[in-house]
Amino acid sequence: MSSDSDTEMAEPTAVQQRHRDAAAEVLPAHTDLYIGGEFVPAAATETFETTDPTTGAVLTDVARGRRADVDRAVEAAWEAFDETWVDYSAGQRQRVLTAIADTIETHADELAQLETLDNGKPVSEAAADVQGAAEQFRYFAGIVRENPGETMTDSQRQAQVIKEPYGVVGQIIPWNFPLMMASWKLAPALAAGNCTVLKPAEQTPLSALRLAELIGDIVPDGVVNIVPGYGDEAGAAVANHDDIRKLAFTGSTAVGKQVMKSAADTVTDVTLELGGKSPIVVFPDTDVQTAVSLVAAAIFYNTGECCEAGSRLFVHEEIADEVLDGLVAAVDDMTIGDPLDDATDLGPKVSRAQVNRTLDYLKRAQKDGGEFLTGGGQPDDEALADGCYVEPTLIDGLSHDAAAAQEEIFGPVLTVFRWDDYDEMIELANDVEYGLAGGVITEDISQANKTARDIEAGYIWINSYHDLAPGLPFGGYKQSGIGRELSAETLDHYRQTKTINLSL
Numbered sequence: 138m139s140s141d142s143d144t145e146m147a148e149p150t151a152v153q154q155r156h157r158d159a160a161a162e163v164l165p166a167h168t169d170l171y172i173g174g175e176f177v178p179a180a181a182t183e184t185f186e187t188t189d190p191t192t193g194a195v196l197t198d199v200a201r202g203r204r205a206d207v208d209r210a211v212e213a214a215w216e217a218f219d220e221t222w223v224d225y226s227a228g229q230r231q232r233v234l235t236a237i238a239d240t241i242e243t244h245a246d247e248l249a250q251l252e253t254l255d256n257g258k259p260v261s262e263a264a265a266d267v268q269g270a271a272e273q274f275r276y277f278a279g280i281v282r283e284n285p286g287e288t289m290t291d292s293q294r295q296a297q298v299i300k301e302p303y304g305v306v307g308q309i310i311p312w313n314f315p316l317m318m319a320s321w322k323l324a325p326a327l328a329a330g331n332c333t334v335l336k337p338a339e340q341t342p343l344s345a346l347r348l349a350e351l352i353g354d355i356v357p358d359g360v361v362n363i364v365p366g367y368g369d370e371a372g373a374a375v376a377n378h379d380d381i382r383k384l385a386f387t388g389s390t391a392v393g394k395q396v397m398k399s400a401a402d403t404v405t406d407v408t409l410e411l412g413g414k415s416p417i418v419v420f421p422d423t424d425v426q427t428a429v430s431l432v433a434a435a436i437f438y439n440t441g442e443c444c445e446a447g448s449r450l451f452v453h454e455e456i457a458d459e460v461l462d463g464l465v466a467a468v469d470d471m472t473i474g475d476p477l478d479d480a481t482d483l484g485p486k487v488s489r490a491q492v493n494r495t496l497d498y499l500k501r502a503q504k505d506g507g508e509f510l511t512g513g514g515q516p517d518d519e520a521l522a523d524g525c526y527v528e529p530t531l532i533d534g535l536s537h538d539a540a541a542a543q544e545e546i547f548g549p550v551l552t553v554f555r556w557d558d559y560d561e562m563i564e565l566a567n568d569v570e571y572g573l574a575g576g577v578i579t580e581d582i583s584q585a586n587k588t589a590r591d592i593e594a595g596y597i598w599i600n601s602y603h604d605l606a607p608g609l610p611f612g613g614y615k616q617s618g619i620g621r622e623l624s625a626e627t628l629d630h631y632r633q634t635k636t637i638n639l640s641l
């Protein structure tokens with residue numbers, strides 16, 4: 138990848154120029170840590186670079202938080218909790234959450250462009266993320282007063298069972314949906330009455346920092362603290378902090394396990410939203426074009442960088458050839474290019490490291506006997522040479538125990554399996570360590586319901602995919618996680634139960 142300095146003297150390409158112009162307009166003014174309502178440098182005054190995965194150019198330097206900074210943030214959060222936030226009524230918190238949603242919507246275009254610059258996702262998808270982020274705050278604003286308690290009275294006691302916030306929570310998020318993941322974490326934590334220390338991913342810290350700028354006048358100082366930094370520094374410091382009472386993590390299963398182990402040292406409750414390797418099952422009664430569109434969206438949306446991506450296709454033998462031909466044609470029709478261009482369907486991956494990881498899986502798949510029906514490498518287009526692009530890829534002919542079929546690739550790579558025996562197919566569909574999501578495509582609604590129940594996963598779509606409506610719990614079975622987001626249940630992940638037993 139050529140860096141900005143390599144190309145300094147050369148005339149910028151149209152794409153480079155577009156990205157420079159956008160950066161000049163939308164990069165946040167502050168890229169320090171956001172602690173106690175102020176932007177402050179890291180204690181060690183170090184920074185790290187965040188780059189544009191489309192051009193390879195450095196976007197800006199960001200403060201590199203470490204343990205001492207997380208300590209400061211936790212302290213500021215407790216001060217805010219004890220002195221201010223604990224006294225906010227549910228109605229006041231509702232107004233704060235609604236105002237955050239309003240401000241996100243007011244700045245929607247700018248936030249979408251910023252997300253595209255930092256993450257590489259097509260700007261139309263970034264715009265959907267921004268809308269989704271605003272909706273999170275609106276949804277939790279709507280249920281913030283939902284805090285049912287219980288009472289129990291008998292001849293000897295009159296007891297109340299109430300729900301209280303934890304106080305200060307720690308939240309660690311990934312790079313695939315940076316602003317949306319921040320909203321999935323912040324909205325329920327604040328709604329339940331907590332203060333938070335949030336660590337964005339080192340690849341994509343900018344939208345969370347811009348959000349901090351935007352909400353500075355809405356949220357009392359110290360209620361939201363943002364500490365960018367690396368996983369093994371700032372992330373690890375959040376995961377094993379003595380004064381953090383609840384941890385919520387979204388990311389890989391490997392790191393989720395580490396976070397859970399760290400949490401054990403302080404007996405801290407965890408919510409984990411981890412990896413996936415979701416099956417999508419196509420029945421022979423399905424209209425081929427419908428199946429093609431749904432499967433393509435299930436795997437290629439957000440360049441396959443979705444934990445719920447439908448990455449294993451189980452297509453019935455009777456229509457397999459037609460569906461696979463249709464998918465190859467759909468890939469041919471996709472526009473791979475500059476994510477700031479509205480016409481682009483598939484942008485770059487987030488980083489060179491992620492490209493290499495995906496390419497390693499493709500090489501391994503070939504060694505394991507896989508056949509690429511389309512794709513299999515990087516696009517052969519000089520105009521894309523600076524970017525972190527990987528071709529949309531379909532792999533046929535793999536054994537289901539091959540690494541590419543078992544492990545989360547997190548890229549635009551679909552492994553394909555044909556079936557004719559339902560029980561054997563379901564056994565394979567469930568034969569992975571993950572259980573986040575699944576898809577069923579058929580016009581037979583009874584069959585669809587049966588298959589939805591047979592798939593071991595926390596979220597099943599019938600004749601759609603990726604539709605995550607606030608109010609419907611999202612989270613994983615098996616090693617895909619613990620707890621549910623997006624729903625009323627999420628509020629309870631951010632509260633603890635207290636019994637007050639009054640003797641009569």
Ligand code: ADP
Nearest residue numbers: 310311337338367368369372373376388389392
């Ligand atoms: P990916 O492998 O896709 O980058 P990760 O699971 O590594 O996803 O990252 C998700 C989030 O977890 C990021 O914010 C990252 O910095 C953080 N992280 C990585 N390693 C650790 C760790 N050891 N402890 C806490 N957080 C971590």
